Amino acid sequence: MSKPIIEIRDLHKVYRVGDLSVEALRGVDLFVERGEFLSIVGPSGSGKSTLFHILGGLTPPSSGSVTIDGVDLSHLTDRGRTQMRKEKVGFVFQRYNLLPTLSAHDNICIARHIAGKPLEHDPAFHDILKLLGIDHRLDHKPRAMSGGEQQRVAIARAIVNHPAILLADEPTGNLDTANSDAVLGVLRDLNQRLGQTILMITHNPEAAAYGHRMVRMRDGAIVG
């Protein structure tokens, strides 16, 4: 069996809020296989967003170890985490987070540019854009697109550099049922066709069912 793409051992995260310490993660252990589509569910305050942020290199862990595709995040500097985000991780946020001044095409291209890669898409990526159903909407700016279209552009941007893992934080949180189904279907297709490893955080059990596996979090720990 191949080595897991994500290995998390005894992960702790403590936030300081004034004089108070808030323990957001309390000894999380998690292993994710390459090509797996994992859903993480849990109520608000369960620590799933904190886990997402640590896996994405947006914040460092307080203790424990997190390894993504062979890179140990626990010892990375800010610069190292920036590099890791560029090379290993693609993000999909609940609020799409597209740059409002750029077209869909340029929102995707800027991820290539930041990664120092040629701006032209390879033919395979054109197929992905078709799969996402946005190939005819690339010249439009986010304000001219529906929420579902914006989220599919965000997915395209997240995978354009072929990241080791795709982190999706409530990707259907702002969408209606039809668009939610479309986005979740796309994520499943990406996982099945490209073998893209996906971690998806969600409140929604129906959305979570799209994954191969589901883990539940509560009070900063995995409970099932």
Place this chain on the structure above:
Amino acid sequence: MINKLVFENLKHRPVRTLLSVCAVAIEVTMILTLVGVSRGVIEESQRRARGVGADIWVRPPGSSLMSFNSVSMPEKLLGFFETQPHVTLATGSANSGAGILESVAGVDFAKFEQLSGPLRFLKGGPITGPNEIIIDERYAQQKKLKPGGVINLWNRDWKVAGIYESGKLSRMMLPLETVQDLSGAAGKLSQIFLKVDDPANTASVVAALKANPQLAGYPIYSVEEWMSLFSVDGVPGLRPFIAVVIALGVIVGFLVVFLSMYTAVLERTREIGILKSLGASPGYILGILLRETAILALTGAVAGIAVTYGTRYIVNTYTGPAFTQIIVPDWWPTTTVIALVGALLGTLYPGLKAVRQDALEAISYE
């Protein structure tokens, strides 16, 4: 790609972009107008002094470049100068102040025209009676005067007899005796002009005059030496004044760009967070902000240069004959660099604040 993002950002906030460009343009225009007026006034003074046609200028003891109106040299010196070797003609003027940086020159018209050539009248003609004055073309244009018009100087009305071509000693001229009487300085002169037989002898004549004990204390200049005194450094306090105005311009530009970019960074906190989530380095983000600023500064500089043509028209048309503004292309690069550096410095703090922002906080910013 960055350029596209930068241009789209500038287009996305047109009012902020316009205000920043205007601020830089004002900074550039302030500097170029001030330098243009300083140079214009000096060059115009040089042109008129050169138009006298003298080879040597003699000034009263203790006088400075700006003190044209001291009427203290005995007129009988003219006779002395005319007896000196190589001197073919000696005449002088008595000047009397007539407003800011302007004066009326009293001359012996016959000898003055012998020295500098005949006055070329564009309208009207020479003075033929009392209470008449002649003015140059520029003064006539600015004061909208024609022959027969009236100028009030020293609480007395003067009828314009003629308008002569600009570039001769002064913008207004009266008979020598008239100015001497008005100044209470009968038989006195403000400056003496000498013509020598051959310009090649000018240096030796100046040296001989300076060596003459009877002329001890009199500043004596060849025309080239005299011209060289007309410079920014020749006018007391002008260089520091220019420096102060340039500094004010830079501060204005710096503060506006600083505020503009500070606001832009705050407005774009979330976008900066998005770029960070995509793996953009601090240098990448700072590069975007600095490029935006460079475009604002360069556009502002070009606009500021263009506006200078407008200020030249206003200064030369409405501010009175004492002020002349010229366009100073040699200052364009300097001013552009000043505007650019000021604007980039103004961006540095907000820019560094942006790149130091926590990615997580930035992306969660509402």
